[in-house]
Amino acid sequence: MRYTTLGKGGPRVSVVGLGFWQAGSRLWGSRDGSLRRRVGEALESASSHGINFLDTAEVYGGGLSEEVLGDAVRALGREGFVVASKVAGYRATGGSIIRGVEGVNRRLGFKVDLIQLHWPPPHPWPLCWSIRGLEEAVLRGLAGYYGLSNFPRDLLEEALQCSRRVEPVSNQIQYSLAFRAPEVDLIPYMRERGLALIAWSPLAKGALAGVRKASTAAQRGDSVFRVVSADEELQKVLEDVAVRSGASKAQVALAWLIFKGAIPIPGFRDPRRVEEYARAADLVLSEGDIRLLDEVSAKYVHMWGGWHRGFKVMRFVPGLVQRLVLTAIGGL
Secondary structure: OOEEEEEOOOOOEEEEEEOOOOOOOOOOOOOOOHHHHHHHHHHHHHHHHOOEEEEEEOOOHOOOOOOOHHHHHHOOOOOHHHHEEEEOOOOOOOOOOHHHHHHHHHOOOOOOEEEEEEEOOOOOOOOOHHHHHHHHHHHHEEEEEEEEOOOOOOHHHHHHHHHOOOOOOEEEEEEOOEHHHOOHHHHHHHHHHHOOOEEEOOOHHHHOOOOOOOHHHHHHHOHHHHHOOOHOOOOOOOOHHHHHOOOOHHHHHHHHHOOOOOHHHHHHHOEEEEEHHHHOOOOOOOHHHHHHHHHHOOHHHHHOOOOOOHHHHHOOOOOHHHHHEEEEOOOO
């Protein structure tokens, strides 16, 4: 396994991590009695293959993901992992964010290493209030570092102007061969400011791993999955590169992201996938294969328009409404 540093002076993390949205999510249909066993097996595999970076959120399964992940981490040894979580974007004030981080730590059973704001806060609350809360969480010792999530360039610039005492180390965004919109202006700016790029949905909910038919609500509701799972040209190139490399499609898609400087955090329902993900860190794609993948996926740089549009629209949904809806449905 290879390792990198999150941002400027952040924790040392594996170049590929694991995402735990599926752990308890209703949208993924993964709340059955085998959940704790599967998460435990996944972490045992992660530990043995050098994956130490784990990501969850307070809205995943209404907090269930944090609880199950926390139990598994403590069972194997807290010192072996760097655990990230996210407080919901409806937490617009400093006090609300502090209470949110305290809740995260209570469910995990330990202090979170990286706390992130899951999406930009709603209007009319000033963004600086949220940044002050994240800074305060770090200064109080409630979290080791803080980062942002789903912040487009303009809001990221504003957030960095707000930071006074502690700077963020990362921005977690949607990024993959199937979704390259952040390359237009966000990724260059993040590199300029020394922010780590944590890539969510790095396999386009399985489409880049070769899944061709939706089997969950999360997949059925995702336009990227629908388009990319039916993209015969991209699927053929992925298959060809995988065969030449002696790898799987998923490993090729993850290795491409690692080459681009991102830290992918693929999710899983089957713990056997963890070893496959870990081996992507050792896969070195040739210059020719990188060029082929770039060319066949170039249409996805502009196809989706402003990738952050949905999160900007959410800023006009009152925070109380966001919270009530997420609570009512039991989280994402």
